Amino acid sequence: MSEFKRIPPEQAQALREQGAVVVDIRDPHAYAAGHIDGAQHLDNHSISDFIRAADLDKPTVVVCYHGNSSQSAAAYLIGQGFSDVYSLDGGFELWRNTYPAETATSSAE
Structure with missing residues (x-):
């Protein structure tokens, strides 16, 4: 089984330009206030649908507030077959x- 990799914003931007999926796991209000342009918001309610519909081989970048929680979420996605x-x-x-x-903003749902 592979492991996730920790990357700086510059590498994430390069992956994004190559079509990587960006997922944001912060709370809905933080996501609505600002997120990486094109990022999908993921939470406990949407994660299973995301995993079911995802291309498991496509590069996926996980984003949180400061880079801590995203490591656990990235490890979880690896465990789900990404x-x-x-x-x-x-x-x-x-x-x-x-x-x-x-960065982009959106209205909270």
Whole structure:
């Protein structure tokens, strides 16, 4: 079984440009206030649908606040059969400081 990899925002951006899936596991209000452009919000309610519909071999970048919780979520995805999973070091906070133009907001559901 493979393991997830921890990557900096620059590497995550390169993967994103190559079509990687970006998933954000922060709470819905934080996600709505700002997230990586194109990121999907995942929570305990949506994760099983995401896994069922996902291409398990497509690169997947997991994002949280500061890069801690995303490691557990990345390990979980590996355990569910994903083969190419990354945890964003520094989380959304570092991403926002590195790529402010690559963030988006949305209305909370």
